[in-house]
Amino acid sequence: MSSFVERRLSSPVKVAWLVALTWVGCVYALGLVHQPDVAGDASGGFWALVIALWVVATLSVAGLAGLKLRSKPGRLAVDLLTPFLFGAFLFFLWEVIVVGFGVPPALMPPPSAIWERILVSTDLLWADFRQTFLKGVLAGYAIGCLSGFAVAILADRVPFLRRGLLPVGNFVAALPIIGIAPIMVMWFGFDWQSKAAVVVVMTFFPMLVNVVAGLEEASRMERDLMRSYAAGYWETLIKLRLPAALPFVFNALKINSTLALIGAIVAEFFGTPIVGMGFRISAEAARLGLDMVWAVIAMAAVAGSAFYGLVALVERAATFWHPSIRK
Amino acid sequence: MSTTSIPLVGAARPGLLGKLWRGNVGPVLVVVAAIMVVWYVAAVAMNWQGVSERFARMGQDASAGAVFWQTMAEDRPMLPVPHQILVELHKTVLDVAPTSRRSLVYHATETISATLVGFLMGSALGVLLAVGIVHLRTLQKSLMPWVISSQTVPILAIAPIIVVVLGSIGLRGLIPKAIISAYLCFFPVTIGMVKGLEAPDRMQRDLMRTYSASTAEIFWKLRLPASLPYLFASLKVAIAISLVGAIVAELPTGAQAGLGARLLAGSYYGQTIQIWSALVVAAACAALLVVAVGLLEKAVMKAMGGRP
Numbered sequence: 001m002s003s004f005v006e007r008r009l010s011s012p013v014k015v016a017w018l019v020a021l022t023w024v025g026c027v028y029a030l031g032l033v034h035q036p037d038v039a040g041d042a043s044g045g046f047w048a049l050v051i052a053l054w055v056v057a058t059l060s061v062a063g064l065a066g067l068k069l070r071s072k073p074g075r076l077a078v079d080l081l082t083p084f085l086f087g088a089f090l091f092f093l094w095e096v097i098v099v100g101f102g103v104p105p106a107l108m109p110p111p112s113a114i115w116e117r118i119l120v121s122t123d124l125l126w127a128d129f130r131q132t133f134l135k136g137v138l139a140g141y142a143i144g145c146l147s148g149f150a151v152a153i154l155a156d157r158v159p160f161l162r163r164g165l166l167p168v169g170n171f172v173a174a175l176p177i178i179g180i181a182p183i184m185v186m187w188f189g190f191d192w193q194s195k196a197a198v199v200v201v202m203t204f205f206p207m208l209v210n211v212v213a214g215l216e217e218a219s220r221m222e223r224d225l226m227r228s229y230a231a232g233y234w235e236t237l238i239k240l241r242l243p244a245a246l247p248f249v250f251n252a253l254k255i256n257s258t259l260a261l262i263g264a265i266v267a268e269f270f271g272t273p274i275v276g277m278g279f280r281i282s283a284e285a286a287r288l289g290l291d292m293v294w295a296v297i298a299m300a301a302v303a304g305s306a307f308y309g310l311v312a313l314v315e316r317a318a319t320f321w322h323p324s325i326r327k
Numbered sequence: 328m329s330t331t332s333i334p335l336v337g338a339a340r341p342g343l344l345g346k347l348w349r350g351n352v353g354p355v356l357v358v359v360a361a362i363m364v365v366w367y368v369a370a371v372a373m374n375w376q377g378v379s380e381r382f383a384r385m386g387q388d389a390s391a392g393a394v395f396w397q398t399m400a401e402d403r404p405m406l407p408v409p410h411q412i413l414v415e416l417h418k419t420v421l422d423v424a425p426t427s428r429r430s431l432v433y434h435a436t437e438t439i440s441a442t443l444v445g446f447l448m449g450s451a452l453g454v455l456l457a458v459g460i461v462h463l464r465t466l467q468k469s470l471m472p473w474v475i476s477s478q479t480v481p482i483l484a485i486a487p488i489i490v491v492v493l494g495s496i497g498l499r500g501l502i503p504k505a506i507i508s509a510y511l512c513f514f515p516v517t518i519g520m521v522k523g524l525e526a527p528d529r530m531q532r533d534l535m536r537t538y539s540a541s542t543a544e545i546f547w548k549l550r551l552p553a554s555l556p557y558l559f560a561s562l563k564v565a566i567a568i569s570l571v572g573a574i575v576a577e578l579p580t581g582a583q584a585g586l587g588a589r590l591l592a593g594s595y596y597g598q599t600i601q602i603w604s605a606l607v608v609a610a611a612c613a614a615l616l617v618v619a620v621g622l623l624e625k626a627v628m629k630a631m632g633g634r635p
Contacts, residue, residue, distance in 0.1 A: 161354070161358070165354075300484050
């Protein structure tokens with residue numbers, strides 16, 4: 001089906017019309033569903049409209065995906081627009097279904113209610129963000145990644161240690177490390193230090209394993225070249241092997257950026273002062289304040305993606321020579 | 328470093344001990360032993376203050392020797408020593424009937440069953456998504472970016488809501504936990520499977536085309552077999568995080584059974600030995616599950632005629 005659509009909708013003008021039609025239709029339906037006599041009691045005609053919109057949206061996404069544009073910025077725009085439209089339509093469906101069927105907000109709040117909740121409680125959210133992200137996550141991430149890196153260098157210097165540490169590290173990396181959260185809370189208290197400690201342990205092993213693997217990356221010939229330049233261990237490490245290991249280091253940094261946020265949030269389930277993203281989630285979930293829970297999750301999602309994106313940007317700048325980026 | 332990896336030409340063949348030493352077994356044993364030593368030292372150091380203060384308060388003999396032995400025999404130590412954990416494990420795994428609430432076997436089965444159900448659902452979803460993404464350009468363009476960015480979101484944070492929402496529509500027990508596990512583990516499967524299904528190169532696909540194979544035949548005879556190594560690599564990751572998902576799902580809602588509930592109860596009542604033994608069991612479960620997937624991989628590869 002999709003190839004048929006792609007053949008039929010090859011002209012950008014037709015696709016643009018379809019996208020515009022979807023957009024207008026969705027806005028109209030959103031306005032309609034929030035009318036007092038429609039919300040919670042939408043008629044069959046309304047659902048027919050939604051289904052028709054669904055078909056049109058599917059066609060326009062398929063059309064967008066099938067567009068073959070010459071210009072580079074045009075292709076980039078289409079590549080961004082396609083997933084954006086897809087996601088936006090999912091949010092539209094969420095809103096329309098929840099409001100149209102009158103699903104109780106304690107079960108599933110509509111996106112509009114979550115957005116309103118975000119707007120009215122920015123102070124609270126900011127305090128949670130500062131407690132969990134700026135204190136717990138960043139401190140733990142920095143310490144965990146740096147110590148993982150340092151131990152990896154040490155293990156590289158002492159081959160015996162590497163052969164012993166690597167299997168142990170690989171094993172530990174597969175364990176449910178998150179379980180140490182209650183112990184860390186017991187040792188370091190309720191405040192952010194215990195969350196940072198959990199994050200340190202969670203981020204340590206991916207970094208260790210990746211750096212050790214990355215240091216093997218420089219080939220025999222390159223190392224021999226360094227040797228023929230009479231470069232010592234440290235010079236070879238800094239000028240050849242560490243740069244060659246950078247893609248691995250950034251891989252670990254990216255994995256750790258999401259692990260760190262998860263670790264800090266889950267550790268807060270085990271006891272916190274009355275502020276923090278994990279505390280907010282578990283407290284509000286217990287009293288069915290789901291709009292607040294979703295607001296915190298939206299914030300966590302934005303923070304997590306931004307953190308990941310930042311690391312990815314630094315990676316592009318630092319490993320510009322790598323084939324996967326050079327293209 | 329490079330000097331050590333040069334083979335020793337003409338050197339005497341190493342004996343059994345030498346082989347152990349040069350392979351991974353010896354070093355791993357040394358590292359594990361070192362961890363144990365550090366553990367005991369740390370336990371004595373961390374428990375010292377509490378014990379000596381209590382001895383002084385109760386007017387008991389607070390000499391260094393008495394305090395030293397007591398640091399390894401506390402009821403609720405800051406850090407229990409390994410042999411205390413072993414004793415607790417023996418008590419809760421072997422001495423108690425496996426159906427009792429005090430048995431770790433009971434709690435582990437509870438968590439593992441949720442893990443397995445979630446793993447099956449998540450892998451099935453992951454494979455389906457991957458098949459769709461590989462075959463439909465629309466899905467590849469629209470869905471794939473969301474699948475990837477879903478991973479930058481701390482998905483585990485969503486666990487409490489899923490448990491609460493499903494609980495309020497009458498679903499309790501195993502299913503909510505399994506759904507969280509499934510949600511966590513579909514991602515690596517999708518990514519690995521997409522990579523695997525695209526692994527056959529242009530020439531192999533062209534060959535299938537010259538045989539006038541249909542899309543379905545290309546899928547069953549070329550893409551699927553080629554994807555299996557990728558699939559199993561991601562299944563190993565998936566089952567490990569599926570276990571994490573099941574444990575975390577037991578945390579926020581005060582579940583009565585499961586390793587997560589055991590951790591939470593231990594943390595409420597300061598029962599450190601209980602926490603540590605639950606952790607050891609969780610680690611053993613993770614290892615068992617990953618090994619099981621590895622064995623399955625070997626069996627499937629053998630059945631398909633692969634040579635190790």
